[in-house]
Amino acid sequence: MELSTLWFLLIAGLFVGYFVLEGFDFGVGMLVPVLGRDDRERRVVINTIGPLWDGNEVWLITAGGAMFAAFPEWYATLFSGFYLPLLLILLALILRGVAFDYRGKRPEAAWRRRWDAAIVFGSAVPAFIWGVAFANIVRGVPLDAGHNFTGGLFDLLSPYALLGGLTTTALFLTHGAIFLALKTAGDIRTRANRLAERFGLVAAVLAVLFLGLTLAHRSTPAALVLSALAVLCLAGALVANRLPSRTDAEGRREGWAFAGTALAIALAVASLFAGLYPNVLPSTVDAAVNSLTVENASSTPYTLKIMSWVAVVFAPIVVLYQGWTYWVFRKRIGTQHIPE
Template sequence: MQFHDVWFVLIAVLWIGYFFLEGFDFGIGVLTRLLAKDRTERRVLINTIGPVWDGNEVWLLTAGGATFAAFPDWYATLFSGFYLPLLIILVCLIVRGVAFEYRVKRDGERWQRNWEQAIFWTSLIPAFLWGVAFANIVQGVDIDAEKNYVGGFWDLLNPYAVLGGLVTLVLFTFHGAVFASLKTLGDIRDRARGLALQLGLLTAVLALVFLIWTQADGGNGWSLGAMVIAVVALVGSLAAIRIGREGWSFALSGVTIAAAVAMLFLALFPDVMPSTLDPAYSLTVENAASSPYTLKLMTVVAAVFTPLVLLYQGWTYWVFRKRIGTQHIPTAAH
């Protein structure tokens, strides 16, 4: 395996890690409106991700930085062609972070209600747009001989991409509901389990259509294997949440996300951005990659620092592993 193949795999792993972790973050944000009955319960949900949400976003920064360094042509075409949706995602992530921090800085009803609305919308919109973006990457877009995207914004909102956005939105919300049932106590935990079952069934329908479409359009044996794993894991997650095994359900919903994202990358390889104008214009792991020396140096750096990051993040989750409920929220913080 050559270095550009290695870095394609590593970037896929980074995106899998990001969607696994940020997925339940987005889900919790959406659930502040779908699940929480009042401000106290919204505070409980937000507190379940309070210690970890910013660390989860490091995976996105690393994935973007790795793409820039390992595949500069891929990065340039992607971020110029998908400029508007990626800008919307970036603005949402910024506002979302501010909303988490600023919500409790004042006691005013209007102040807190507006920031809570911001948390909901800036969780929902990126959860949808990430699916749209990745569906377009896998399906292919209008790339010319100069490696430039020549389509428009509305071209990105084709039926396959919109379905991909709906899948990520519902899947992340399901993942968040399972996480909420794992991290909370009392009535909100029971309602989270019930909502997770409903969302899981909806996810199963949408995801199955999307994955079959992906496989039929350009899949291979490897992507088919990943699709089977995703489907089996989703069924297992639903079965586990039904009998109250939240830990197993959360692990399996994470496997569902990991396998689904892996399927997209496996269906994409060896391309990184297929061209719908002419296959010869497609960006591949070879023609979009940096020099072998650059990739070799990056591999050494990643081998040293990645285990440290994983250990620190794992320690963070261990420290904040206990469940919380409405009884843990001070009256002044409601």
């Protein structure tokens, strides 16, 4: 396997990890005022992702850095053509991080409601825009012979791209609701289970429609298989979320449900990359000449070789550390753990 193809697969893996992990905390952020009926319940919802959300964002930083080093042409064209959407994502993520920290600085209810709204905004905007962005990456954008983006903002807002944004938002809401059911106790857990059922049905319909349109436009055998598996995993997650637990009389099989939504998101993102390859950013203008591919967008073989050795050494350390973090904060929490 050529190093350029290897790094395409590694970047795909980084985005898979980012959407699976950041997906549930985007969903939790959007659900703060929905599932939290008072301040203590909202604090429970926020505390489920408190030790995790910043670590999840490392996957995005690493993916961006890997794109910059391994595929500089892809990085340059993508970040210049998608400048405004990516800037909105960055601002939303900054606002969300500030909201997590500043929400508890003052006791007034109005102060905390404003920061709760900031958490919702900072979670919903990236959840939607990432779907729009990846829909455009797969569908293609207008590029000239110099691989420069020649379109405008409204070229990125096609019905297909907006459907991609709605799909990721619905998937992340379902993923987040199931995560809350897995991590909380009492009434919040029960309400989260019910919300997961409702959001899950919407997400399933949108996912089937979006993946179907994607395959109609850019299909490969691998993309077809991965898309079908993603839909099956999402359906399995919804079934598991309805089944009673064998060990907990008050709960359902949230662990299996969460694994199902995680696999569904991972397989769906993988199917997009499988349909994209060997392109990294197709052009809608003279696609055979103007498209960016893993060959014409990559760095030199020597650069990719050095990067590969760095990844071999440091990637396992990062994964093991994050896995340890999840293990440490694995237990359920409820309002009984939140002081007045």
